[in-house]
Amino acid sequence: MGLFKKINSGLKKTRDSMSGAISSMLGGYSEIDDELYEELEEILVMGDVGVKTARDITEELRKRVQKKNIRKPEKVKELIQEIVADMLRGGEELELETIPSVILVIGVNGAGKTTTIGKMAALFKAQGKKVILGAADTFRAAAIEQLEVWAERAGVDIIKHKEGADPAAVVFDTVCAGKAREADIIICDTAGRLHNKKNLMDELAKIYKVIDREMPYSDREVLLVLDATTGQNAVNQAREFKNVADITGIILTKLDGTARGGVVLAIKNDLGIPVKFIGVGEKIDDLQPFSPEAFAKGLFEAMGDNEEEDENEEAGQKDDSENLELTQSQHGEDAPSCDAEKAQGDNGVDLYGGPDQEPQAEKAQEVGVNPEEEGESDSEESEEGEEPAKEEKKRRGLRGLFNRNA
Numbered sequence: 001m002g003l004f005k006k007i008n009s010g011l012k013k014t015r016d017s018m019s020g021a022i023s024s025m026l027g028g029y030s031e032i033d034d035e036l037y038e039e040l041e042e043i044l045v046m047g048d049v050g051v052k053t054a055r056d057i058t059e060e061l062r063k064r065v066q067k068k069n070i071r072k073p074e075k076v077k078e079l080i081q082e083i084v085a086d087m088l089r090g091g092e093e094l095e096l097e098t099i100p101s102v103i104l105v106i107g108v109n110g111a112g113k114t115t116t117i118g119k120m121a122a123l124f125k126a127q128g129k130k131v132i133l134g135a136a137d138t139f140r141a142a143a144i145e146q147l148e149v150w151a152e153r154a155g156v157d158i159i160k161h162k163e164g165a166d167p168a169a170v171v172f173d174t175v176c177a178g179k180a181r182e183a184d185i186i187i188c189d190t191a192g193r194l195h196n197k198k199n200l201m202d203e204l205a206k207i208y209k210v211i212d213r214e215m216p217y218s219d220r221e222v223l224l225v226l227d228a229t230t231g232q233n234a235v236n237q238a239r240e241f242k243n244v245a246d247i248t249g250i251i252l253t254k255l256d257g258t259a260r261g262g263v264v265l266a267i268k269n270d271l272g273i274p275v276k277f278i279g280v281g282e283k284i285d286d287l288q289p290f291s292p293e294a295f296a297k298g299l300f301e302a303m304g305d306n307e308e309e310d311e312n313e314e315a316g317q318k319d320d321s322e323n324l325e326l327t328q329s330q331h332g333e334d335a336p337s338c339d340a341e342k343a344q345g346d347n348g349v350d351l352y353g354g355p356d357q358e359p360q361a362e363k364a365q366e367v368g369v370n371p372e373e374e375g376e377s378d379s380e381e382s383e384e385g386e387e388p389a390k391e392e393k394k395r396r397g398l399r400g401l402f403n404r405n406a
Contacts, residue, residue: 007288010280011298016260018047019300022077029073032065036073040080048231048341050266055081059266081300087265088292091249096185098177098219100132102211103187106204106245107225108237109140112253116225116279117189118150118288119287125154126285134174135160136167136207137189147189153284157181163170167191168206175214201244224278225251226267229258235266238273249276251287256280261299 021043029036037058046056060083061076070079096103103120107113114137121131133151135144135158144160153157159174171188179184190202190207211220224247226234234252242248255261255278264275275290 007278007280007291007294007298010256010278010286010288011295012256013258014047014255014298017078018043018049019077019139021046022080022300026073026076032071032073032076036076037062040076040323044262045355047262048260048266049262050232050235050270053087053265053269056269057087060330068087076364077300081296084265084299085292085296088268088275088290088295092276092290092292094138094221094223094276096219098185098217100175100176100218101217102218102220102317103185104190104204104207104220104222105187105225105251106191106222106241106247107251112279113137114143114146114150114189116153116251116253116277116287117147119279120277121151121156121187122154122284123287123289124158124185131156131185132174132178132183133158134170134186134188136170136174137169137191138165138170141360143189157183162266166206167203167312170209172210172214175211179215204245221248221276222246223249223251224273225253225340226263228252228260228263228279229257230289231258231260231263231368232266234263235270238267238271242273250309251275251277251279253279255313256286264295315396389390 022040025039026036040061041054041058044057045051050056054233057080061079064070064079064083066074068079070076080289094103105113105117105120117133121133123132131154133147133156135147137143137147138161141163144163147159150161157177159177161170161173167190171190174186174188177183188207191203211218222245224238224241224245226233226237230237238247238250249269250273252264252267252275264278267273268275277287278290278295279287
């Protein structure tokens with residue numbers, strides 16, 4: 001499934017809620033006036049875009065409508081999509097040029113932080129990069145075990161200590177392992193709490209100090225994981241974390257399970273923090289790099305029927321391909337030549353002909369042809385002058401034998 005298809009499918013609830021309301025509202029106007037802008041702003045606020053961002057969108061819309069001299073309300077939706085894409089653009093690319101580079105992941109418990117790290121590791125590995133995980137969220141119960149499971153699924157290494165260990169010590173060992181094993185990316189699962197800002201700041205300060213000392217040259221990203229289903233609460237969390245940490249980007253999870261996808265706009269426009277990834281499903285490959293254009297399109301345009309049919313067809317082809325690979329793996333790399341294996345038989349005897357004709361007789365019996373009985377019937381048929389029938393019987397027997405082995 002392509003990037004747009006995944007995002008489009010993940011934004012279905014948001015699109016049905018916000019974009020559907022906008023389309024319905026525009027259908028009730030014959031001209032563009034102040035009342036239309038006011039109602040549009042209200043719909044955007046209800047979609048968790050935020051008051052400031054909703055006002056910015058409507059003001060920019062006024063300017064573009066006037067500049068392009070647009071009269072028809074139905075054209076407004078296209079302009080809103082353009083404004084949203086422009087508003088989200090900038091900073092969505094990861095700045096990870098050095099080897100190794102470091103990603104620190106923070107966020108409150110329950111936002112999907114550990115799961116997101118596992119999916120991110122799988123994404124980078126699929127790109128051919130070597131990844132090492134560091135289980136530095138040592139205070140949350142079972143956080144280390146959960147990250148171990150995801151490391152195994154993604155097929156990457158993990159560095160861990162016992163529960164309650166110093167997070168900075170885990171990061172130190174992870175950084176050392178990353179350098180020794182020539183990893184491309186080091187991902188550390190860090191603080192999962194915000195109830196005590198001082199403790200969080202002290203913990204992150206120690207981690208930064210370790211990285212600065214061991215890898216002063218390395219690029220690093222500090223990514224905050226937020227749960228999209230919490231709406232404006234996610235914006236408030238981002239604001240609080242921004243006050244105590246140098247956040248470089250946001251990972252917004254569970255977008256497929258909420259109608260509050262507009263929160264992406266509030267985070268980017270109100271706080272100035274770019275969105276790096278979005279989660280649009282529960283599968284390991286459902287964490288997608290953020291694309292402003294694809295997001296804006298998915299927010300306002302439903303995937304067409306033809307595209308859905310193409311998607312289903314692609315899924316079917318993928319299933320067929322997976323089944324073929326499974327069959328080949330079960331029978332070995334030379335599975336397509338399994339007919340030759342059958343031809344050799346258990347004892348290496350050529351069933352299609354050769355010195356020993358017994359296997360041919362056994363096969364002939366399996367397809368309902370007994371060579372001895374056939375011979376007798378042939379003599380009887382020849383005596384009765386039914387040679388064509390005898391030849392036809394032989395041909396059928398040979399065809400049956402061939403088709404069975406083929």
